[in-house]
Every structure is written in C-alpha cells, then in structure tokens.
Amino acid sequence: MRAILWLLLTASVLANVFISTFADWSGGLQIVGSVCTGAVLLGSAAGLWLTRPRTGA
16 A cells, blocks of 8 residues: 555656656646646655554654
C-alpha cells in the first residue's frame, strides 16, 4: 500500500514538472492539469502520513 502511495507521489511531482515546463498547453489547460496533479500529490502525502509506522512512547 505504501509503495503505491510513494509511486503516486513521485508520479504526480514528475507530471506537474512536465506540465509546468515541457507541455505546450494553454493557460486554462495547464491550470487544470496542475490542479489534478496537486490533488493526487496531496492525497498520496496524506495517505503516507496516515499509514506511517507509529512508535510507542
């Protein structure tokens, strides 16, 4: 499960860099793509945080 979340996190960062830098998209399409990759990034980061190993204190 955590491996899939790490894969999604990495893929969303790479996709966002591609959309921001290399893709020749218009303004609106670039915003939509960036919002979608940002949502995946935040979701996978939250999933990783919620499934983190807990240590007893």
